[in-house]
Amino acid sequence: MDASTAASLSASRTAHERFITSPGTAPGTRGLVAESWRRCAQCAVRPDGSRLPPLLRTTEELRAYRTAHPLAAALPMLREVLGTGAADDGHVFAVGDADGTLLWVEGDTRAVGRAERMHFVAGAAWSERQAGTNAPGTALELGRAVQIVTGEHYSAAVHGWSCAAAPVRDPRTGRVVGVVDLSGGPTIATPPALAAVRAAALAAEAELARLRTPQGDPMRLYALGRDSVLLECAGRMHRLSPRHSEIVLALALAGHGATGERLAVDLSEREVPASTLRAELTRLRAVLGPELLGSRPYALLRPVRTDFGDVAELLAEGRVAEALAHYAGPLLPRSDAPAIVEQRRCLEQQLRGAVLASRDARLLRRWVDAGWGGDDAPAWSALAHTLPGGSPQRAAAAARARALGLENGVVPQARRHAAVLQRPRS
Known part of the structure; x- marks a missing residue:
């Protein structure tokens, strides 16, 4: 921790002590924190940490509630976007509902153990009214992403932590359905941590939108023995450019969507500037329409059938003659995109092996x-x-x-x- 950070954290604790001894005054405190402290004082939250947030649900109640919650469908994606990094960096990753009740709390084993001692656990109520100023509760109160560091927490029991959180909204109604949070040490009190929870919340909203999009007519991709993909959907045929063909195939292979970073790796062994990839995806969306191509993460929004997938299914069923009849040639043969090269090689090896063994x-x-x-x-x-x-x-x-x-x-x-x-x- 550098000197300026240490001084800032010390100042926040000093301001907290002054507010407790002289209610209503918070000199040197950020506006959103001072306003939160005043709300907490009105709700009779104990600032000394003597009363921890209550556990509102039993294990059985929590299990049933989580299964039915909208964010359960986005949890695998949130774990990939936020949870893995939290565990690796010694932090805690949490998802809560719109009332501030924590639904999932995961991450580094030691950090999770420390969090349990202050009732930062699944089933606990972390709204401002129950837990005082904290990132998940204050983010829900304000309806936007916030960052709360050490002494800015209203309860002294949380002064050893920093946290960043962002609300997640229903993409159809705009109503808040939950919150995502990162909690841990001083590195959470940084701009990258706030940016990470914002990105995770946007990704969760995109996942909810994707899952709720009417499936409609499936896409059909033709890519064997071709220089470019033919995409058929709802009676329309799109002949894609070579680059757009690679993007669509990479998304089809990714299944449930891909981040920009993942897509860049799948498309080239060389570094692809994020701005270049975004521009290509914008042009592709103009061709296909937003009902077919989603973002955050990037994904195809209809069920996808492919000619190379048909060949693989026939081989899996032992129907070698039919598989060979459907095989019009190597998958997008002029492409050197790593994901496509790997799929091309795998399919060729499977088909060739089956033919020779026959x-x-x-x-x-x-x-x-x-x-x-x-x-x-x-x-x-x-x-x-x-x-x-x-x-x-x-x-x-x-x-x-x-x-x-x-x-x-x-x-x-x-x-x-x-x-x-x-x-x-x-």
């Missing part, structure tokens, strides 16, 4: 006759072994295998075959 001459012939299988030496050898002895076709297949470097069934260094295309369709 020992079916018809399937092997279709594989080696395709642009992506023409240089697949093991496939030519497998085809030769499935054909009748003395057959001219067997001799031709064996000759092709030898020409590609396969001698007596021993495979030399493997050739890359999957990305070879005759003529990718646009």
Whole structure:
């Protein structure tokens, strides 16, 4: 802790002591804190910390209440956005309802243990009326994000903590449905902590909007053997640019949406400036419309079916011939986006392995006759072994295998075959 921070924290404690001894006066205190203290004094909250926030719900009541609460659906996303970092940094992450009752309190084990001693636990009431000035309660009181540091808390029991919290609103009605909070040591008394809870609240609102969006017609993506994606929805066909094709496929692969940082990693091995990515997503939203593309996190807002997903499902069911018939070529073959390259390689390996294992001459012939299988030496050898002895076709297949470097069934260094295309369709 630097000298200026220490001086500020000391001043806040001094101001608190003066307010207690001379009610109504709070010199040197931030306006929102002084106003909160006055509200707490009127509600007869004890400033000495002798009365901790009450536990309002039993374990069974809390379990049922949490299951039915709107923020339960956003909890996995909130844990990813805020909870993991809190645990790693020695902090506590909490989600509460619109009345200030804490629903989930998680994070660093030692910090959670300290929080329990002051009743900062699931089921406890942390509204201003019950707990005094604190980030979750004051954020709900004011309807905006706030930060409360050490001595700014009305109850002396919380003077060892700093916290930042932001309300979460129902995206349809604008009414507050809950609050997200970070609590911990001096690093919570910083602008990044306040920005983090604001971002988490916005992400929760976006998740609620996504989950409540009428599903309607599903999207259909065609991306096998193509330079760009065709997106079909509600009878309309969108032919996307190569970059927009990569973004849409990355979101389809992400499933429940992705943050800008995650999307940037999925799209390029090089750093993608946040401003560049936002601009691309803005242009894509103009093409698709806000009913199809959401933000915070970025997500496709309709159920998605894909041609490569169909192939994977057929393979999982052991229907190799049908999978090969549906395989129009490698997934977006000219893309070097890491997420797409990985999916392309995985699907090719699964399909090729199934074809070779089938020992079916018809399937092997279709594989080696395709642009992506023409240089697949093991496939030519497998085809030769499935054909009748003395057959001219067997001799031709064996000759092709030898020409590609396969001698007596021993495979030399493997050739890359999957990305070879005759003529990718646009």
